[in-house]
Amino acid sequence: MSTGPAPAGAGRASADFEVVVGLEVHCELSTATKLFCGCPNRFGSEPNTQVCPVCLGLPGALPVLNRRAVELAVRVGRALHCEIRPSTFHRKNYFYPDMPKDFQISQYDEPIDVDGYLELPSGRRIGIERAHIEEDTGKTTHLGGGGRIHGADRSLVDYNRAGVPLVEIVSRPDMRSADEARAYVAELRAILVASGASDGRMEEGSLRVDANVSVRRTGSDAFGTRCEVKNLNSLRSLGRAIEHEQARQVALLEAGERVVQETRHWNEDEGRTSSMRSKEEANDYRYFPEPDLVPLAPDGAFVAAATAGLGLMPAERRARLATTVHGPDAAVAASTLDQITTVVDLGLDDLVVEVVERGADARLALARAANEAAQSPEDARRLDPGAFCRLLELEAGGSLSSTQAKSVLAEMLAAGGEPDAIARRLGYEALGSEALESAIDAVVAAHPDAWARYAAGEDKVAQLLTGQVMKATKGRANGKAVAAALAARRG
Numbered sequence: 001m002s003t004g005p006a007p008a009g010a011g012r013a014s015a016d017f018e019v020v021v022g023l024e025v026h027c028e029l030s031t032a033t034k035l036f037c038g039c040p041n042r043f044g045s046e047p048n049t050q051v052c053p054v055c056l057g058l059p060g061a062l063p064v065l066n067r068r069a070v071e072l073a074v075r076v077g078r079a080l081h082c083e084i085r086p087s088t089f090h091r092k093n094y095f096y097p098d099m100p101k102d103f104q105i106s107q108y109d110e111p112i113d114v115d116g117y118l119e120l121p122s123g124r125r126i127g128i129e130r131a132h133i134e135e136d137t138g139k140t141t142h143l144g145g146g147g148r149i150h151g152a153d154r155s156l157v158d159y160n161r162a163g164v165p166l167v168e169i170v171s172r173p174d175m176r177s178a179d180e181a182r183a184y185v186a187e188l189r190a191i192l193v194a195s196g197a198s199d200g201r202m203e204e205g206s207l208r209v210d211a212n213v214s215v216r217r218t219g220s221d222a223f224g225t226r227c228e229v230k231n232l233n234s235l236r237s238l239g240r241a242i243e244h245e246q247a248r249q250v251a252l253l254e255a256g257e258r259v260v261q262e263t264r265h266w267n268e269d270e271g272r273t274s275s276m277r278s279k280e281e282a283n284d285y286r287y288f289p290e291p292d293l294v295p296l297a298p299d300g301a302f303v304a305a306a307t308a309g310l311g312l313m314p315a316e317r318r319a320r321l322a323t324t325v326h327g328p329d330a331a332v333a334a335s336t337l338d339q340i341t342t343v344v345d346l347g348l349d350d351l352v353v354e355v356v357e358r359g360a361d362a363r364l365a366l367a368r369a370a371n372e373a374a375q376s377p378e379d380a381r382r383l384d385p386g387a388f389c390r391l392l393e394l395e396a397g398g399s400l401s402s403t404q405a406k407s408v409l410a411e412m413l414a415a416g417g418e419p420d421a422i423a424r425r426l427g428y429e430a431l432g433s434e435a436l437e438s439a440i441d442a443v444v445a446a447h448p449d450a451w452a453r454y455a456a457g458e459d460k461v462a463q464l465l466t467g468q469v470m471k472a473t474k475g476r477a478n479g480k481a482v483a484a485a486l487a488a489r490r491g
Contacts, residue, residue, distance in 0.1 A: 017253070019246040020223060021181050022173035022212040025188055026166050027198045028136060028205070029072045035135045035165035036063030036105065043204050047158035055135075055163035057101030062292050069165035070112075071306040072197040073133050074298060076167050077113030078307045079195040080128050086297040087112040087132070089290040098138035098157055106134035106168075108287045112296065118171075118191065119315040120183050121341045127172035138162040139205075148265070161205070167197070173212065173223065178242040182235045185209055190314045190345065202233055209238055213245040215253065224249070225259040229273055231266045241266040245273055314344055321349045325362045336363075339370035346377040354385045360392040368392065372409050379413040387412060391419035398478040401470070404428045428476065436469075436477055440485055443468040455490050462486055 031041050037054035053061035077084050090108040111132035117125045138159040145151025169188065175181045189200040189207055200207050209232040214224035229245055232238045249259045264273040298306070312320065321340050322332050332340070343349050348369045356362045365388075373380035391412065395405035400423060411422045423429070443465060444451045454461040466482045 016218055017215045017246075017250045018176060018218050019178075019242065020173050020214045020216060020226075021175035021177075021242055022226075023171045023175070023181060023184060024210040024212070024228075025169045025171075025185065026136075026208045026210075027076070027169060027192055027200075028207070029069050029165040029167060030196065030198055031066055031068045031072065031165055033066060034163040035066050035069050035133070036163055039163065041164050043201075043206075045160055047156070047160060050160040051162070055100075056159060057099075063105065063290075065293060065296070066165060069133060070296065070298065071302075072165075072195075073112050073131070073167050074303055074306040075195045075310060076131055076169070076192065076197045077116065078303070078310060079191050079197075079313050080113065080116040080118055080131065080169070082113035082116030082128060082131060084298060084303050085112060085114050086110065086295060088295045089133075089293045090287045091290050092134075093286045093288075094284075096137060097155070098140045098159075099162060100138070100159060104135060104137065105290055105293070107132035110295075112298075113167075118184065118187055120180070120187055121315075121318065121337065122183070124180070126174045126180075126184050129170045129172050131167050131169045134166050134168055136161050136164040136166050173214075173226075178239040178246075181211065181242055182239050185235060185238060187314060194313055195310060202235075205233070208233060211238060211242055211245075213242055213249070214259070215246055215249045225261050227259065227261065227273075228263045229266050230263060230276065231268075237266060237268055240268075240271060241273060244271065248273065317344045317349050321352060321366070324353050324356050325366050336366070339366050342370045342374055346374055346380070348373060348377065348380055351380065351383060351385060351388065355389040355392060358385065358389045360389045361396045364392050364396055368405070368409060372406050373413065376413045382416075383412060384416070387416075387418055394419055394423065398481050399423075400428055401475060401478045403475055435473070436481060436485060439469050439472045439477065440482070440489065443472060444489075454486070 028041075033039060034041055034050075034055055037052050039050045039052050039055055042050065054063060074084055076082075087107050088110045089105050091103040092106045092108070093103045095102055111130040113128075113131035116128035116131070118128060119125050138157055139161050140149075141156045141158070142149050142152035142154075143156065144153035149155065171184065175184060185207075189202075192198040192207070193200045198206055202208070211229045211232060212226045213229060214226035216222060216224040227245060227249070229241045232241055245264070252259055260278075262278050263276045265276045266273050318340050321344060322336075325336065325340070326332055340349075343352060343366065351373075352362075352365045352369050355365050368388075368391075369380070373383070388409075391400075391405060391408055394400045394408075395402060400408065400419075404423065404426075407426060408419050408422045408428070411417065411426070412419065447465065447468060450461050450464055454465060462483060465486055466479060469477055469482045470479065
């Protein structure tokens with residue numbers, strides 16, 4: 001078992017190998033109380049103030065299942081296109097100081113959510129093997145020794161988190177790069193937040209990720225030996241850990257060594273993984289049915305009530321916005337896909353859809369939402385759709401240049417108001433045709449060589465002339481109108 005520095009070459013990955021990644025995401029559910037007792041499910045309280053005989057595992061204390069946790073688990077399953085099945089709870093036995101019962105109540109061979117998928121913004125589908133309900137553990141803090149148990153002076157245990165309801169979402173090993181794994185977690189987080197199941201705050205531990213990483217020869221269908229990497233609490237850590245582990249395993253194989261199946265710890269400061277323990281198998285945990293809980297079998301009425309009002313998930317919202325902008329059958333260019341993804345991620349897609357339904361130019365609405373409005377997403381979500389639609393009309397009709405429209409939108413985001421009034425206050429009245437022609441006359445007279453080249457057919461000079469007209473009119477001229485007037489004058 002390798003516990004020393006990464007092998008030589010661990011900073012790179014060979015083109016002869018591809019990485020295979022499957023993720024286990026632990027999501028704390030947004031319930032008021034814990035999974036099997038009435039203690040508050042609340043982050044940030046003083047240590048060991050949200051505990052009771054049940055979550056402390058005291059003799060005679062019995063679990064009572066939290067109905068709301070089951071409802072949220074059903075919502076997660078439906079949002080991930082899973083089949084909702086009857087399920088049972090088991091005791092997962094192990095010795096950890098942060099689980100006072102010395103076992104964790106979890107779902108083993110009969111999980112509640114089975115066989116689903118998640119669609120990435122790229123269109124790639126990642127399979128979901130299962131999503132099961134379980135209770136969270138407490139939190140151990142090791143003092144000294146770099147924050148790990150080895151070399152620590154002492155350890156402190158906070159049981160506030162013990163018993164908090166979790167859904168563990170297990171993907172299939174369908175991801176082939178660190179970027180794809182990051183995209184998966186970002187999309188999953190968006191789904192969990194949209195479904196109301198979780199706040200998705202990785203910085204508070206509401207969402208925690210373990211990565212199963214292996215490598216294999218390019219073109220092979222056989223899976224390599226996988227290692228599970230723990231302690232991934234950000235998208236950045238996830239990506240760095242996968243890239244490091246991929247390179248470490250490739251270096252081992254190229255040196256004629258073998259990869260050992262084990263659990264590894266990610267050290268963010270050092271940018272490397274290190275061995276924690278040999279990888280456990282299911283029989284190491286001695287699963288057996290939880291005798292104090294009956295099987296869980298939500299019927300159709302329960303599932304329907306739990307998923308009522310679930311709404312559109314991010315992939316469906318992206319598809320709706322793409323159809324709104326391009327029509328139902330048009331292909332979506334990569335640049336537009338980036339804008340669509342940004343708008344959906346920021347929750348501005350309803351605004352764009354509404355203003356397009358009111359008659360606004362669809363691509364202009366998307367561009368302004370993805371670029372200018374995205375700079376202040378909270379303000380943009382409060383933007384009056386009628387006022388935004390009017391601003392787009394002014395820009396599309398030539399009453400405001402794009403630069404002027406952006407300035408007006410900035411004012412609307414900061415303080416609200418009607419675009420016509422803001423434009424007048426900023427001195428953005430539309431430039432009349434006579435004033436425009438006069439400005440063009442002055443620019444042509446001042447730049448005879450540039451005009452001669454443009455008149456002779458050198459189209460690229462139009463940009464210089466247009467810029468001079470805009471400068472002469474202090475930005476009041478509309479760029480499209482200037483270009484049209486120059487072209488008409490050239491004949």
